[in-house]
Amino acid sequence: MISAIPPVASLAQKEIALPPPLHSPAFYAGDPFPAYRELRATDPVTWNEEHGFWALLKYEDIRYVSTNPALFSSARGITVPDPAIENPVMEGSLIFTDPPRHRRLRKLINSGFTRRQVAILEPKLRAFARTALDAIDPAGGTEFAERIAAPLPTRMIAELLGAPDEDWEQFRRWSDAAVGMDDPDVELDTFTAMGELYQYFEKLIALRRNGALRDSDDLLSVLVAAEVDGVRLSDQDLLQFCLLLLVAGNETTRNLIALGTLALIEHPQQFRLLREHPELIPTAVEEFLRYTSPVANMTRCATRDVEMRGRLIREGQYVTMLYGSANRDEDIFGPTSEQLDVTRNPNPHLAFGCGEHSCLGAQLARLEARVLFEELLARFEHIEPAGEVLRMQATMVPGVRAMPVRLRAATDPRRAKARAG
Template identity: 35%
Template structure:
């Protein structure tokens, strides 16, 4: 099976490489979601890093935008808050602008000083002491999930492991009704999808209807929390903090969606990606089985290799020259983490999956600077524990077919991943 999958992949990558190097640079649109669904975007970014690392796309379904593709250039944009804004009012943090009347603020789509004030309200969830407490229940849920997997039958790893465990984790973080926890997965998918006939929702209006359902559901929970003494769940933390207790409805929903997507899409797709990465690199899988202590470096390496969010976006607040390119006020600037994480100038052998890499945390998957993901340590903890439990139980989880990938140039993820555990 591996030979067939690899041959198909090699043929697809070769065709993508020929196309990427044959079209004029001026016509290149690396943000085309179809490139991500077909996993054929890699050579486009390889070429841009070599030939035009700061690139302007004049025409795309998302409008014109700049691409920043090299690791250190991305860091420079990420830390220049005076020139490059995250504000929702200017379009926010993704290549796709939300319709103007539907833009919702969240602390990741805010500039200083409001950003830090709101971010600090949820930061206590991710302290080392609290993570130690969460680790106990994460291990219990991981063990139960793995013990219920079928043996010798093909099943979807995305649905039965990745979605189930991350949704359970989200339900714990929000103290969300357990029986309704899959609503969180649905709302995460609805928030990030590109509307269309093949999408999670058909139209933007459909998306808004479901997200308003999300807001209504959480508003009921919020009312309960604000009338109770403070507790250690995210909703209670926000309800009792000065910076967030009086959020307007758009800011309220914006922060909810941020926390749902941040806690769901990233970890779930890295969890699926870890199985896929090891299937592509059986020598590394063998090395991990023989030395489970390598989980500590394996986890950040798979986060780099997967890069679960392909990009973040900023908007220029003024005219600015960057690496010889003239960026204009109002221009959309896309920082391609997925490209920076394959930058040969910074990362040794970046296309190789090396679980005992010397500096595995050299990656951009969580962002950099003030907007760096607040839940980094929790994401790493979940991945560490699930793999400790997998290695206790199974010699091999075999990928038996190509994954179905998400149609998105923002969420770099998997809809399905067929696997089998040999008895």
Template identity: 35%
Template structure:
């Protein structure tokens, strides 16, 4: 049953065709929780690709929904700023009394300096070191899955694998690693959406995160440099003198970037293969398609639905006048389904030509730092799945997150039938 103030998915889908174009508000978290946003974005791409929403729970904003327009906004960093002083990188403004600077929410040169401090974690030598570790952990998690009974893939596989890697990147105490998952969820949660009840609770839990990591910082700053993220920040000239809120902001950026995005692609990939069983058959017949399938999964899933910029001055864009101070929201989830760029975009096509032609990692200056690490994790997970199992069955529609930012899942019920378990690998 839906609460009285929450329309059903069918009602939301019907409204997409009936609403006047100027009344469409794609910033409603319920649209994403009920997977009902697709026809809204299809209309905007056709009828108003640069669209102004005058009223939403997050205030007025522009929606950029076409692939080429998103790239243009990303590239024009002078007009379209990500600096936290304008409100941040999400549709929801950062609160004035709880501002969290982070390098993704900075303009050059500060952005470049702070990003460089942690760049080595995804360098070639680091990825080579991590590959065997990721594989061993994937093997352990997959070998421990129950056979012949239903279980939640999100908890048993997606969260566990990404949290283990995140703990390694931070050299975080292993026994407490699930606190990273909680802080990741809290960082992007909307009060009342099932994660936190109030903004005060959200702030309190994030301060706990800061306090915990401050203890780790104090240990690392007084020790020789190491190859974990905390040590890298503690020993870099660009970040060693950052304020506590700067530190918390960068921590949350790395936690969310290293957790939410990959975990939802691990879940989304299995869900998509069940939605498109012919593609699953294609994969089972040719496991060598995994490297091509991985970026296609990331496109199809689009684990972060949007990024936001703020106009620094009045600017004419595609026949619209965007005013200084206006929010400009780049909907990656729409650009990744732009029919003018990606044919048959609603389908997962695991042997798609040019599968890396997607926007899930952003474009230009703020392209995702962890792109190669995400590819590595997903490739290894699917290589190890295919060694062990045939078809893993999704039993029900997933439960999705109440968020316009993280496009993710809380539950995906699955079952591995005994006859789908390979006896030798």
């Protein structure tokens, strides 16, 4: 139960003429960064009256919440709360669990995400990237979000889970529905998508349970066989993981690629620097993660009263961690925190979270983005917008729905392709 909020009595109230609508999907699909900057300076632990939750703007506060699951629980919901509906929870899913169950689940699932297993995916990833780019006609424009950014992570997930890669379009429909419940343009109902997703993966899991795919080495097969201290993942655990991987592994990586490219379009000097020095691409991927923050936020619920920066967060109240604000915190990233710098190092961003719920697939996302940008920048010497960028109306992952661009091919594409590896 969320109670009406009381600031600590000693706190002098700071006036903000028009509080930003931190509960609104449209806010996150627009340009939230000026509002973040203002709130970091004036009200870094701010109360949203409309939906009744706290929002955290500062890097260290978000690290504190992320690394204290006993104080801030994931089990009561991780999305911006809406008083009109109960905060959705998928009970038992990794992302909705706290220790000690969370540690056991994560240990089991980690067996499918070792550094070695991720590294061996690179040839397939590069082949997927080249297939998408080969289909582009440099003489005309192209829809970047749909034709370039989307295919790579979706096909990779199909490959990881042992599903036919021709199902990638269906995967994307499910993923869009799962994160775009506030977007009127997403036609498939969230609950319908979940039902279809479960039915699809129930069949794949059954094939692995009964030995029909005994020799398969895909991630789902690894997880079916994984065992820690004599305990295996249940079918329900596996189904929930498939949903988590589909959403987290598809939407976030696809948006990282699209938003990272958009950042380069808006910063042509950085684009030229990367083309001249492709060895900087891994560092640039970290900067795209920081600068664009593909996951806008996540929420926790206070398990007891906690004071932060003079504000009293009461037991049962929700706390939303604004990663996009933390990743531009001047106290951490200095006077260039609002600037794109593909040479930034070190870069301790929170785009993958931290603590107990840091992203399991972070290394895979980094690999996918690195490979795509290596191929893209080697082939094309210029990219420019060719229309309006449309974002999905969502509070957590306001993805890129449309991003028309024009590309100019490099003068020697054969040499460019060789340079990409």
